[in-house]
Every structure is written in structure tokens, then in C-alpha cells.
Amino acid sequence: MSVLNRVVRYGYVPFMLLGLNGAAYWIVSQGYHYGWLALLLLVAFALAFAAEQIAPWFDDWNDPHHDDPANIAHAIVYEASNITGVLMIPLIVWMFPVNGIWPTQWPLIGQLLMAILIADFAFMFVHWMSHKYPVLWRLHAVHHGVDRLYGFNGLVRHPLHQTLDMVVATLPLVLLGMPVQVAVLLGFAVSIQLIVQHSNVAAALGPFRNVMSIGQIHHLHHVNWGKEGDCNFGLFLTLWDRIFGTFHPQPPRPITASDMGIDEVPHFPKSYLEQLIFPFIYKPGQGEPERYQPKTTAANIARQAHEAQDTQSKVPGAAE
Numbered sequence: 658m659s660v661l662n663r664v665v666r667y668g669y670v671p672f673m674l675l676g677l678n679g680a681a682y683w684i685v686s687q688g689y690h691y692g693w694l695a696l697l698l699l700v701a702f703a704l705a706f707a708a709e710q711i712a713p714w715f716d717d718w719n720d721p722h723h724d725d726p727a728n729i730a731h732a733i734v735y736e737a738s739n740i741t742g743v744l745m746i747p748l749i750v751w752m753f754p755v756n757g758i759w760p761t762q763w764p765l766i767g768q769l770l771m772a773i774l775i776a777d778f779a780f781m782f783v784h785w786m787s788h789k790y791p792v793l794w795r796l797h798a799v800h801h802g803v804d805r806l807y808g809f810n811g812l813v814r815h816p817l818h819q820t821l822d823m824v825v826a827t828l829p830l831v832l833l834g835m836p837v838q839v840a841v842l843l844g845f846a847v848s849i850q851l852i853v854q855h856s857n858v859a860a861a862l863g864p865f866r867n868v869m870s871i872g873q874i875h876h877l878h879h880v881n882w883g884k885e886g887d888c889n890f891g892l893f894l895t896l897w898d899r900i901f902g903t904f905h906p907q908p909p910r911p912i913t914a915s916d917m918g919i920d921e922v923p924h925f926p927k928s929y930l931e932q933l934i935f936p937f938i939y940k941p942g943q944g945e946p947e948r949y950q951p952k953t954t955a956a957n958i959a960r961q962a963h964e965a966q967d968t969q970s971k972v973p974g975a976a977e
Contacts, residue, residue, distance in 0.1 A: 665712040666861045669704070670871070673853050677701055681845045685838050686765055694845050698736070701852050705808030709857040714876075715914035718805040718857040723927050728809040730929040735812040735819060739844045742823050746837050749828070757834020765838060772830055772843045773893060779826035780847075781897040784890040787818070795936040796821070801886075802925035802932070804918045806879060811851035815936060850893055867906050870895050877908045881920040885909065924949045 658666075677697055684693045713719050760768065787797035796818040803810045814822075831840065854871045862872055870891040878889040888905040891898050898904035918925060922945045926932055938946045 662712050665708045666859060669708045669712075669856075669858050670853060670860045670862065670869075673701060673704065673849055677849055678842075678846050681842060682766065682769070685842055691841055694841070695736075698845070698848060701849055702732075702808060705852050705856045705858070709807055712859050713857045714859045715805075715857065717914040718807055722805055724803065724805075725809065727927060727929040727932060728803075728813055731814060731932075732809060732812040734816060735814055736848065738816065738819055738823070739848070742827065743837060743840055743844060746831055746840055749831050753832060755832050755834075757832065759830075759834030759836070761834065761836060765842075768836070768839045769842050769846070772835060772839050773846060775830060776826045776843060776847070777891060777893045778897050779829070780822060780892045781890045781901075783822055783825050784892075785901075785903065788887045788890070791941045793818075793821075794941050795939055798919060798922070798939060798941075799932050799935055801879065801919050802922060802935070803879075804925065805857070805914070806855045806876065806917060807857040808852045808855060811853075811855035812848070813932075815933065817936075847892070854892070867895060867904075869893070870898070873908070873912065874906065876912050876917075877905060879918075880908070880912060880916045881918040882916065883920055921945055922949065924951060 677700065681694055681697055684697075685691070709719055760771070763771075783793075784797075787793040796815045799815040799818070800810075800813050803813060827835075827840065827843070830843075835843075850871075854875050860872060862869065866872065867874070870889060870893060874889050874895065878886050880886045885908075888903050889895065889898055890903055895904050921942075922939065924945060926935060926949055935946075938948065940946075
């Protein structure tokens with residue numbers, strides 16, 4: 658193992674979670690313009706991309722999957738929605754003048770940690786519900802349709818599902834009196850967590866492996882093994898999964914690079930617009946929508962026959 662590989666394996670997660678969030682905390686607490694957080698977010702994506710090249714879980718996840726344009730669009734829409742949500746806080750407070758009970762007298766760091774803990778429960782609850790009820794799964798399936806995990810697709814969300822997350826997880830905090838500063842830091846922490854959670858980086862987590870909801874804990878959640886991925890719903894921590902009995906630390910069998918996605922939709926659409934339409938076409942449990950299946954043409958039939966012949970020829974003893 659090279660020195661650089663070792664640095665990435667042991668330093669990537671601490672730098673992303675502590676370093677970048679720490680920098681964001683300093684910017685906000687010192688009263689600097691929130692625009693600097695956008696620069697930090699770009700740094701996070703750049704570091705994730707670099708780390709994935711140096712110490713990947715699977716080399717195949719670094720190969721082009723024709724999904725970059727859609728994932729970049731998702732990231733832009735996701736962050737734009739976050740900004741819109743923050744800008745709406747004064748309006749929400751004006752429309753619902755509730756005497757909040759938020760502990761504004763606490764240090765900013767204490768308020769942020771409390772917000773993360775409460776939001777983590779709410780995100781976990783919405784996530785669990787989205788796997789349980791088909792009407793929500795159709796929206797959440799846009800996130801699970803990815804056939805690899807890497808930094809960019811952490812922000813892959815259908816806008817309607819992201820709105821649900823914001824209403825359930827962050828609106829109650831705003832109504833409780835959460836200040837804008839805390840909301841900004843919470844939104845930034847969520848974005849960084851999503852990038853790290855989906856990064857194709859073989860990070861060494863040591864005693865934190867089963868504490869943080871990242872790495873192979875989240876890989877198991879994304880497997881296309883039917884209902885076997887209905888576990889490990891937490892965003893930040895495995896705490897709430899442990900309490901509600903949905904924590905699974907180990908997969909029943911080794912996870913491979915090709916085990917991501919939705920089993921009944923092997924040809925998940927790659928374009929952003931098709932993914933926006935997908936929830937209104939997809940019917941859970943009824944297989945892949947016909948419009949996403951490969952066309953039955955002579956060329957496709959010939960290619961499939963050739964691939965089947967190649968596969969057969971690689972089986973020991975097949976030619977005997």
C-alpha cells in the first residue's frame with residue numbers, strides 16, 4: 658500500500674467530516690458571507706473525486722457509467738433547493754409566529770449537534786417510510802436507481818422527495834426556533850455527509866465502522882437484492898437503526914460492484930428528465946417499465962446471443 662493510499666484511507670473521512678464542517682462552522686460563526694460555503698462544497702467534490710481515484714472500493718465504480726450529466730443536474734437542483742429553504746426561514750417564521758423553545762442561549766456548536774441528532778432521526782424515519790410504502794418508494798427509487806456509488810450520486814434525489822425530507826426533518830426545527838446560522842450549518846453538514854456516504858473510497862473507519870452510516874454499512878442499503886437492502890436507513894449515525902432494529906452490520910454475502918441498483922429495473926434511465934418522470938411511470942412490484950427495456954431489434958438479439966456464447970465459452974468444461 659502506497660503512502661498516498663494510506664493517507665486517503667485514514668484521512669479522507671476525518672478531513673471531510675471534521676475539516677470541512679469545521680471550516681464551515683468558522684465561516685458562519687465569524688459572520689462571513691455564506692457564499693464561501695459554496696466554495697467549500699466544490700472542494701468537497703474535488704477531494705471526493707481525487708480520493709476515489711487513489712483508494713477506491715471498486716475500480717468499476719470509477720469507470721464512466723453515462724450518469725455524470727444527470728448526477729451533476731441532481732446536485733445543482735439539490736443545493737438550489739437547500740438555499741431556497743434557508744431563504745424561506747424568515748418567511749416561515751413570519752407566517753407561523755410560534756414562540757419557539759430552541760435553546761438559542763447554547764453555544765452554536767451545541768445547537769448544531771442537537772439539530773443534527775434530531776434531523777438524523779427525522780431523515781431516518783422518512784427513509785424507512787420510503788422503503789415501506791410504494792407511493793414514497795416510487796420517488797425514492799430515483800436515488801436507488803444508481804448502479805454505482807460515488808460522491809456525486811449522494812445528492813441524487815427526486816425534487817419531490819427532497820421536499821418531503823425538508824418538510825419532515827427541518828421544518829419542525831425552524832418552527833421550534835432554529836436560527837438561520839444553525840440551519841445553514843445543518844444543510845452543509847447534510848451535503849458533506851451525503852458525499853462521504855456515497856463516495857467510492859475504501860476508508861479505514863476502525864472503531865467507528867458500525868457507528869457512522871457510511872462505507873459498507875451504506876453499501877448494504879443500496880444492494881439490488883430485493884428486500885435485503887431494507888436496513889441501515891440512518892444518514893449520520895447508526896444510532897436510530899439500532900434503536901428501531903433496522904441495523905445490519907454485515908451483508909449475508911460479499912457485495913460486488915454490480916450489486917447496486919433496483920433489481921426489477923436493471924435498465925434504469927440515465928437522463929435527468931427521464932428520472933424526473935420515472936416515479937410517475939414505475940409501478941413497484943410490476944417489473945421494469947416497458948419504455949426502459951432494450952428494444953428487440955435484430956442487432957440487439959445478435960449481440961445478446963454473442964454475449965451468451967462468450968459467457969458459455971468461459972465456463973470450465975463447457976467446450977468438452
